[in-house]
Amino acid sequence: MMIPVDPQLISLAMEVAELRAALLAAEIGHSDLFARTHPKHRRSAANLIHYVELRKHDLRKLQTELSVLGLSSLGRCEASVLATIEAVLGVLSKLACSDPSPVTASVSLGQGDELLQHNADLLLGPAPSQRSTRIMVTVPSEAANDRSLVSGLAANGMDIARINCAHDGPDQWAAMISHLRSTNRPDASQVRVAMDLAGPKLRTGPMQLGPPALRIAPKRDELGHVTEPALVWLTATDAAVPEDITGHGIAVVPLDDPAFLERCHRGDRLQLTDTRGSQRHWKVEQHTTGGCLVSTEQTTYLTTGLHIGYRDAESNRIDLAMVGEVPRAEQVHRIQRGDQVVLTRSLDPAVGTSEGSVHHIGCTLPEAFTAVGPTERVWLDDGKMGGVVKTVNPDYITLIITDIRPGGANLKSGKGINFPDSDLRLNALTAKDLVDIAFVVRHADMISLSFVRHPADVEQLQNELKRLDATEIGIVLKIENVMAFENLPELLLAAMRSEHLGVMIARGDLAVEVGFERLAEVQEEIMWACEAAHVPVIWATQVLDTLARTGQASRAEVTDAAMADRAECVMLNKGPNITKAIQTLDSILRRMQDHQDKKRSLLRRLRSWDRE
Secondary structure, eight states: OOOOOOHHHHHHHHHHHHHHHHHHHHHHHTHHHHHTSOGGGHHHHHHHHHHHHHTTSOOHHHHHHHHHTTOOOSTTOGGGHHHHHHHHHHHHHHHTTOOOOOOOOSSOTTHHHHHHHHHHHHHHOOOOTTOSSEEEEEOOGGGGTOHHHHHHHHHTTOOEEEEETTSSOHHHHHHHHHHHHTOOOTTSOOOEEEEEOOOOOOBBOOBOEEEEOEEEOOEEOTTSOEEEOEEEEEEETTOOOOTTTTTTTOEEEEESOHHHHHHOOTTOEEEEEOTTSOEEEEEEEEEETTEEEEEESSOEEEOTTOEEEEEOTTTOOEEEEEBOOOOEEEOOEEEOTTOEEEEESOOSOBOOOOTTSEEEEEBSOTTHHHHOOTTOEEEETTTTEEEEEEEEETTEEEEEEEEEOTTOEEEOTTOBEEOTTSOOOOOSSOHHHHHHHHHHHHHOSEEEETTOOSHHHHHHHHHHHHHTTOTTSEEEEEEOSHHHHHTHHHHHHHHTTSSSEEEEEEHHHHHHHHOGGGHHHHHHHHHHHHHHTTOOEEEESSTTHHHHHHSOOOHHHHHHHHHGGGSSEEEEOOOTTHHHHHHHHHHHHHHHTTTEETTEEOOOOOOTTOOO
């Protein structure tokens, strides 16, 4: 007796079979690419090619039809694409009474997760016993002189220390790493070291210095009443400032006469006439060797050469000292919507301008002047202001500011410039990077390639590592611009020629380039592609940033940290409350790993609604 077969099952089986054929054709078409990958990554490279081909098809209708039948909807197939397709096709074929020729998948079901975990262990080190996601922390400059700072970070949960080669230098890096290597963690494992190459970061050029001036002001409430006096540390010129003064918002004012400071006593009232001709009075709160701590409830403007004095109670004479060299702050451009900003090839210090002016400022990368075109977008200062290119010539790029907060903003020197629509043909490795690599390969466990755009950038780094006989060091690709995101599959295949590799989602510059509204979508797509390639991901930039800086987390960033559990590593930036941030992140990650794994919700027993 013939059992009638549902035509829909036959149609579904044919559709899935056609999808499988497309994946196999893509693998054949790109065989030259994955054939060049490291032998340990060949299967992963094939799986990545299958995934990229899969996502070229709109599968939403097919997913719904498969779900109705109780079959896999392909929504969790990243780690084993062809094996998942083959399993679905096998079930459909039996239901439809057909018998397609089976295909052996390069990565079997379950094997993809094992490969990803293995690769993560090789690059990032084994995960801690109670959480599967590692914690990377950007090490501050102070770590070079403070071994206890480093040991404290490690003791509270830091698994990987990140050193940014854009800051400090070899002597400081060596000291930091010496402290890290001698630090014993609670589980006896060693902290791994990652070093970021600075790369060709575009920044605004220098600004001219303003006059030597210092504004000292107390804190006031909404009605202008003083709620907290301003504190000033008076010290001898060139004298060291005590540690309990630095970093506490206390102004430092040098005086030309150290003996004057010795003659001051607690309770003395100092007098001066500030730059506006206003009479001001300061009170000596504390007198110690090397300086005086004074307070004032009057806003005071100081400059070099002003006199500070007091009347000696015993002799009734006026004792005077002169203010020493006051720092000269850089000028700024005050920018408003509709203003023109002219980026110049010249890096001569620019003169600060007010709103409504045409603002000129240097651009540190001359290649931009031949790569940028009219109507292309430009973002300045990490996305705080944006505009479009009006005109370009060999020496100037003129922008019209179209996106800025109400009331305008200041543009200063050394601020980032992003050209998301422009194909900047820059070498990812600068002359500085080539020098720094020689240090990195001797001291670090992994090297991060900043501002990568094309597979040739990866190949350049690999060739340099080969020249230095350092091919075993881990390579991390920092995805922080539109070009890198669009070229991600090719970048991964190029990086897979090395044995140890990973990807960092550098969400700061990436958000500026792709648009803040697209960041969530883009970071998900990066995560999926990396899972298909079995490449570990570092989730970076502004994780618990407010907590690290201020000591109190925002609700939004706690949710963001919880979502970061799907990555193999989460990076924290430095801040005065970094230890608290590490502890909080550690707690969040431990809790979340019982609830989710990549895109899959884990159905552990919930006790939230138990009535017992």
